[in-house]
Amino acid sequence: MNRSLRPLAATAVIFALAYAASILQFPGMFSTRVLGNFLTDNAFLGITAVGMTFVIISGGIDLSVGAVIGFTGVxxxxxxxxxxxHPLVAFAIALVVAAAFGAAMGAAIHYLEVPPFIVTLAGMFLARGTASVITQDSIPVTHEFYSKVTSTYWLMPGGGRLSLIGALMVLVFIVGALVAHRTRFGSNVYALGGNAVSAALMGVPVARTTILIYTLSATLSGLAGIVFSLYTSAGYPLAAVGVELDAIGAVVIGGTLLTGGYGFIAGTFIGVMLQGLVQTYIIFDGTLSSWWTKIVIGGLLFVFIVLQRLVFSASSSRSKVFWKLKHE
Amino acid sequence: MVDQATDNPFVLEARGVIKIFGQSRALDGVNFGLRRGEVHALLGENGAGKSTLIKILTGAYQPDGGEVLLDGAPVHFADPLNAQAHGIGTVYQEVNLLPNRSVAENLFLGRQPTRFGFVRKSVIEKQARELLSRYGLDIDVQAELGTYSVAVQQIVAIARAVELSGKVLVLDEPTASLDKLEVEKLFEVVNQLKQRGMAIVFITHFLDQVFAISDRVTILRNGRLIGTEPLSGLSRTDVVRMMLGKDITFAPAVTGIEERAAGPALVEFKECGKVGKIRPFSLKVRRGEVVGVAGLLGSGRTEMARLMFGADQCDAGEIRIGDKPVSLGSPAQAIAHGFGFCPEDRKIEGILGDLSVRENIVIALQGKLGWFKALNRDEQMEIAGKFAEDLDIRAASLDMPVKLLSGGNQQKVILARWLATDPNFLILDEPTRGIDVGAHAEIVRTINRLREEGLALLVISSELDEIVAYSSRIVVMRDREMVAELTGDNINPSVIVQAIAAQHETLSAEGASA
Incomplete structure (x- = not known):
C-alpha cells in the first residue's frame, strides 16, 4: 500500500473499531439521529479543519482560526x-474581511519570511483582541432568517436530521477534497510541503500559492464563524477558544503529516468524526467528565504522531526498482 | 571522436565571466563554450569555480563581469526558471524534485493539462509513461517518486529538464550516489540525448566517467580557466595535473623526517572502513610525524578523517591507541583520547560565527573539562590570549565575533581551539583552503612546528607542493580507497599525480577491451 495511505487507513480502522465498541455498549448510538448530531455539532470544527489541512500539507500552521471564528461571529x-x-449581506462582508485577513497573513509569511507560527499567532491575538474591543458580551442574533435556517433540515432514513450546517460541512469537505487532489492549486500545495526550494525551481508560483492557502484557511474559518453563529444564534468574542488546536488535532489524526507534503482531506473528516464520537460517547455514558474528550484526543494524537514517524522512517530507505529496458 | 568543426557554433557561451564574493574572485575572466551534440565535462577541485560558473550559466547567479551568450546573442537569465524557458535545464546531485508526489506529477507539475479546472490525471499518466519509455524506464508513474532509487529519480529529473528546456542540459554531479550499473544506464540516456543534438555539461569528480562519456573537457582552478581541450588528446595524468596545477617543477621534499619518526605508533587504524563511505584501510600515526593525505575531491579523504575522529563509525576493523583497542563512538570520545579535528568547511562545521574569538578558542577545552568545571572569564582570556599570540591571530579584540575575521585567521582560531585541549593527534582537513598566500605560509609553518613539538598530525590537502613540504609520509586516496603510501624520495608531486591517475588508466584499458 502507498505509504501515505497507511495513517489514513489506520484512522479509519480505529474509528470503525471505536464506533463498533460504542455501539456494543450503547446500541442507541447506531442511528442516523446520532450521525445527524455528529455533523451538526462539529460543523464549525470540520469546516475549519479543511482549511487547516491545506495549511498543514503545505508545511505551515494556522493558529488564528479559532480567533477568526470568534471575530466573525461577533x-x-x-x-x-x-x-x-440582512444576514446574507453580513455573511458576505464577514467572508470578505476574513479572506483579506488571511491574505495579509499569507503575504507576511511569504514576503517577510516570518514563520507561519509567529504570523498566525499574531493574527490570533489581533482577531481575538478586535472581537473583544467590539464587545465584551455575547450579542444575541434574533432574525427570522436565522430561525428559518436553523429549522431547515433533511430527514434521513431512521429519523435523523441532516441540518443545513451539517450538510454545508459535508459539501466543504467534498469541494476541499476535489481542490486538493484534482487541481493545479492542490498539486502546488503538496509541492510546497514536499520541498519549497524544489517547488520554486519547478515553477510553482510560491508567493501566490502561499497567500491563497492562508486566504483559504481564513475564509473557511470565517465560514465556520458564520456556522457557529447560526449554531448558537449569537456572537461572542470568546467563542471557539482553542478550536485551532482541535482542528490541528483532527488533521493530524486524519493522517496528515505535521511537517507537510502528505495528507488527505478525507482523513481530516474521519479525524473530526472521531472527536465527535468521543463526545457522543461521553454524553451517552453520562458519568464521565467532558474533559475526557481532551484526554482521549491527546492520547490519539500521540499515537498517531508515533505511527507516522514509524511509517515514514521505515519506508525512507528507498526500495530499489529494477531496470526494465524496452529493447531487452 | 567526432571532429567539432567550426560550423558547429556555440549554443551557450560564457565570455570573460567574473564573479566576486566579498573580496575574493570566485571566477576570474572565465571563457566557456558549449556545442550542440557534445558532452562537455567541467572539472576542478573544490573552490575551483565550477559550481559558480554553472550557477551563472543557469541563471542562479548574475555575473559581475563578462557576458553569457545563447546562440551567439547576449542573454540575461533572471533566475533558473527563466534560463529553463530559454532552453537550459539543470539536474542536480540532490534531485530537485518532489519525493512526496507521484512520478507523473513530478514530470508535469506546473503544466498539467486541465479540463474545467480539474487536472486530467489519466492524460498525465499516459504521457508520463510514454515519455519515460523513451528513456528505457518502465515504472509505475502513479507511485511516489521518493519510493524509487536515486538513479530512477535522476532519469525522471533529466526527462523533465529535457522536456522543458530542450537545448542545454547541465548535469551537476549526477552520478555521485549511483552504483556502477546505474551509472551505465544513466550514460546510455546521456548518449541518446547527445545523438538528439542536446548540448550537455557534465560535472563530476570521477575521472573514469569523464573519459567514458565526454567529448571535451574544461578545467578550472582557483576561479581561473586552465584550458578547454578535446579529451581524445589527453591522458588521465594530463587531466589530474591540470586540475591540481602542477607543472612538476618545484623544490624537492623535506627529507630525513621519516627516519626519525620510526617510533611506536600513537594511534593505529587496522582495516577500518565503512560500507559506502570508505574501503577498509590500515594506517599508523606516530608522534612527531605528519601523515599527508592526497587525492581528488570525493576520493574518500574527508570520509577517512571523519572515521578517525568518531564523527562516523567504522563498521569493520579496530582502532588502537598505544596497545589498547579503543572505540570511537563519537567526537567526544575522540576528544577524550586527545584527538582534534579541523574540518574542511570551516564556515559550516568549524567556526561558531556569532561567538567571539575567545569563546571559539575555549569551547573544545570547556567541552573536554565538562559542565562543572566552568572556565571563568579571566581564565578564558588567558588561554585565548596565549594561543592568539602563539599563532599570531590578528583580531582587533578577542571579544569580536569570529565571523568578522579573515579566512586565514578563522583557520588559526580553529587550530587554537584544538591546541588548547592539549591534543596528541590532530586531523586537519584542507587547512589552507580559501586563505591568502601569507596566511597559507604561516599555517604550513605552524604544522611544521607542531610536528617538531611531538604532535601526531594527519593533514588532508589538494595542494601538492604544500603537502610534500610538511609530510613525513603521504597516503594517496582514490575512489574511496587508500591506494598508495609514499615515503622518502617518493614524496614528490609527480609521483602523487601518477598514483592518483594510475588506476584510471588501467580501468579504462579494461573498459576498452570489454
Missing part, C-alpha cells in the same frame, strides 16, 4: 443586530 452579530443588515 462581526456578523453586530452587522445584523446593530446595523440591521
Amino acid at each position: 462581526l456578523v452579530a453586530v452587522l445584523i443586530g446593530w446595523f440591521g443588515l
Whole structure:
C-alpha cells in the first residue's frame, strides 16, 4: 500500500473499531439521529479543519482560526443586530474581511519570511483582541432568517436530521477534497510541503500559492464563524477558544503529516468524526467528565504522531526498482 | 571522436565571466563554450569555480563581469526558471524534485493539462509513461517518486529538464550516489540525448566517467580557466595535473623526517572502513610525524578523517591507541583520547560565527573539562590570549565575533581551539583552503612546528607542493580507497599525480577491451 495511505487507513480502522465498541455498549448510538448530531455539532470544527489541512500539507500552521471564528461571529452579530443588515449581506462582508485577513497573513509569511507560527499567532491575538474591543458580551442574533435556517433540515432514513450546517460541512469537505487532489492549486500545495526550494525551481508560483492557502484557511474559518453563529444564534468574542488546536488535532489524526507534503482531506473528516464520537460517547455514558474528550484526543494524537514517524522512517530507505529496458 | 568543426557554433557561451564574493574572485575572466551534440565535462577541485560558473550559466547567479551568450546573442537569465524557458535545464546531485508526489506529477507539475479546472490525471499518466519509455524506464508513474532509487529519480529529473528546456542540459554531479550499473544506464540516456543534438555539461569528480562519456573537457582552478581541450588528446595524468596545477617543477621534499619518526605508533587504524563511505584501510600515526593525505575531491579523504575522529563509525576493523583497542563512538570520545579535528568547511562545521574569538578558542577545552568545571572569564582570556599570540591571530579584540575575521585567521582560531585541549593527534582537513598566500605560509609553518613539538598530525590537502613540504609520509586516496603510501624520495608531486591517475588508466584499458 502507498505509504501515505497507511495513517489514513489506520484512522479509519480505529474509528470503525471505536464506533463498533460504542455501539456494543450503547446500541442507541447506531442511528442516523446520532450521525445527524455528529455533523451538526462539529460543523464549525470540520469546516475549519479543511482549511487547516491545506495549511498543514503545505508545511505551515494556522493558529488564528479559532480567533477568526470568534471575530466573525461577533462581526456578523453586530452587522445584523446593530446595523440591521440582512444576514446574507453580513455573511458576505464577514467572508470578505476574513479572506483579506488571511491574505495579509499569507503575504507576511511569504514576503517577510516570518514563520507561519509567529504570523498566525499574531493574527490570533489581533482577531481575538478586535472581537473583544467590539464587545465584551455575547450579542444575541434574533432574525427570522436565522430561525428559518436553523429549522431547515433533511430527514434521513431512521429519523435523523441532516441540518443545513451539517450538510454545508459535508459539501466543504467534498469541494476541499476535489481542490486538493484534482487541481493545479492542490498539486502546488503538496509541492510546497514536499520541498519549497524544489517547488520554486519547478515553477510553482510560491508567493501566490502561499497567500491563497492562508486566504483559504481564513475564509473557511470565517465560514465556520458564520456556522457557529447560526449554531448558537449569537456572537461572542470568546467563542471557539482553542478550536485551532482541535482542528490541528483532527488533521493530524486524519493522517496528515505535521511537517507537510502528505495528507488527505478525507482523513481530516474521519479525524473530526472521531472527536465527535468521543463526545457522543461521553454524553451517552453520562458519568464521565467532558474533559475526557481532551484526554482521549491527546492520547490519539500521540499515537498517531508515533505511527507516522514509524511509517515514514521505515519506508525512507528507498526500495530499489529494477531496470526494465524496452529493447531487452 | 567526432571532429567539432567550426560550423558547429556555440549554443551557450560564457565570455570573460567574473564573479566576486566579498573580496575574493570566485571566477576570474572565465571563457566557456558549449556545442550542440557534445558532452562537455567541467572539472576542478573544490573552490575551483565550477559550481559558480554553472550557477551563472543557469541563471542562479548574475555575473559581475563578462557576458553569457545563447546562440551567439547576449542573454540575461533572471533566475533558473527563466534560463529553463530559454532552453537550459539543470539536474542536480540532490534531485530537485518532489519525493512526496507521484512520478507523473513530478514530470508535469506546473503544466498539467486541465479540463474545467480539474487536472486530467489519466492524460498525465499516459504521457508520463510514454515519455519515460523513451528513456528505457518502465515504472509505475502513479507511485511516489521518493519510493524509487536515486538513479530512477535522476532519469525522471533529466526527462523533465529535457522536456522543458530542450537545448542545454547541465548535469551537476549526477552520478555521485549511483552504483556502477546505474551509472551505465544513466550514460546510455546521456548518449541518446547527445545523438538528439542536446548540448550537455557534465560535472563530476570521477575521472573514469569523464573519459567514458565526454567529448571535451574544461578545467578550472582557483576561479581561473586552465584550458578547454578535446579529451581524445589527453591522458588521465594530463587531466589530474591540470586540475591540481602542477607543472612538476618545484623544490624537492623535506627529507630525513621519516627516519626519525620510526617510533611506536600513537594511534593505529587496522582495516577500518565503512560500507559506502570508505574501503577498509590500515594506517599508523606516530608522534612527531605528519601523515599527508592526497587525492581528488570525493576520493574518500574527508570520509577517512571523519572515521578517525568518531564523527562516523567504522563498521569493520579496530582502532588502537598505544596497545589498547579503543572505540570511537563519537567526537567526544575522540576528544577524550586527545584527538582534534579541523574540518574542511570551516564556515559550516568549524567556526561558531556569532561567538567571539575567545569563546571559539575555549569551547573544545570547556567541552573536554565538562559542565562543572566552568572556565571563568579571566581564565578564558588567558588561554585565548596565549594561543592568539602563539599563532599570531590578528583580531582587533578577542571579544569580536569570529565571523568578522579573515579566512586565514578563522583557520588559526580553529587550530587554537584544538591546541588548547592539549591534543596528541590532530586531523586537519584542507587547512589552507580559501586563505591568502601569507596566511597559507604561516599555517604550513605552524604544522611544521607542531610536528617538531611531538604532535601526531594527519593533514588532508589538494595542494601538492604544500603537502610534500610538511609530510613525513603521504597516503594517496582514490575512489574511496587508500591506494598508495609514499615515503622518502617518493614524496614528490609527480609521483602523487601518477598514483592518483594510475588506476584510471588501467580501468579504462579494461573498459576498452570489454
